Amino acid sequence: MLTEMRKPALPSEDKRWRIVQATMKRNGYGAEALIESLHAVQSAFGYIDDVAMRFTAQSLSIPLSKVYGVATFYHLFTLKPAGDHSCVICTGTACFIRGAGAICKEIEKTLDTPFGQTTPDDKVSLMQARCLGACGNAVAATFDSEFVTQVTSEVALERIRRWTQ
Ligand code: FES
Secondary structure (H helix, E strand, C coil): CHHHHHCCCCCCCCCHHHHHHHHHHHCCCCHHHHHHHHHHHHHHHCCCCHHHHHHHHHHHCCCHHHHHHHHHHCCCCCCCCCCCEEEEEECCHHHHHCCHHHHHHHHHHHHCCCCCCECCCCCEEEEEECCCCCHHHCCCEEECCEEECCCCHHHHHHHHHHHHC
């Protein structure tokens, strides 16, 4: 099958790539799936980095320059966190029900910075994702490249404290 032949290897074992790939597959790996695919990347990871752009370009068989062009054109897309560290909290349905909203509020209060932004000292970027693929172990989050489940406010604040002390 053509769509199967086109499919490049996932960038890593991270389950979130499967969510992204499912979006591409649903759209037939066509170039018209670009924006939706980038949305899927951002929802799953909180931002769109070089690896994600290359994977998207290969999967959809379109030039990398086009992916860059679209990703940089739309303000709603975030390209790499600006801070030294990144905290991505999942606020998808399962995580929201398990208290993700309250966790986000605690973090915002502690860092005095809203989600979607980076602390004034450029230490921590705060982002939200729609589903990190671990709904059964909500709340899910990533602290830099570390994937953590069953996150509570205490867990999140302790990890952030390590970066800010
Ligand atoms: S909704 Fe948070 S991991 Fe799925």
